[in-house]
Amino acid sequence: MGMIQEFREFAVRGNVVDLAVGVVIGAAFGKIVTALVDKIIMPPIGLLIGGVDFSRWVITLREAVTDAAGVVTTPAVVIGIGDFINTIIQFTIVAFAIFLAVKVVNRMRRKQAEQPAAPPAPTAEEKLLTEIRDLLRAK
Template sequence: MKFLKEFKEFAVKGNMMDMAIGIIIGAAFNSVIDVLVKKVFMPPLSLMTDGLEFQDKKYVLRDAVLNANGDVTTTEVAIEYGMLFETFLDFIIVGLTVFIVVKGMNRLKDKAQDPKNTVVKTPKDIELLSQLTELMEEQNALLKNK
């Protein structure tokens, strides 16, 4: 019973909704990055390397064996390092994009939390804390002068 109560509190607080929204946006973001890498970054990179297709690069450990009819009797065994390269490029692009987005969000958050900044409206909790800090500093100055 305690477990259900904790789960209800978790779901009602919005944490679950925040996670669900993050997962949905993350999945969509993954699709965007996948297209960005495969259709935007890889073609020029392939052109600069004389038409080299990175996704097709592999190190063959054992060639495929064909019978007289041309059917595969033993499949090829290969290490496909080209796909690893593309996936690593995906990872770097995702990391850089997330870094830039978080950096921008932090900059906006810092501006919003600065009580002296009059351009961005300061949240009430930050404003109250700022006023409380100012009052405490005034009180400490009065106590020191006594």
């Protein structure tokens, strides 16, 4: 029973929950970046370099084999260079977005650290000593 209780404490601890939320948000962000790269960024880049669609860039290692009726019996073996280029661009965008987010968080933490804390209230002993000092000055 102790192991189940220990696992429950581990699973509901803040760090694990935060990690789970981060993974879910990261997956959703990855889909957004994929759509951004595939549908918005790559078409203009392809147009600028002569209408090339990166997703179609492949290195063919073996052509597809077809029979007399034209049916593919063995598919082609290709290396998807264009998909790799798209993935590199997506990674760069995600890494830059994370960099900016971390930079903002660090800037906020620095500002908090720079703000001076309010001086602590005097202790009862300090108040008593202050009263004694003031009484001695008054005499």
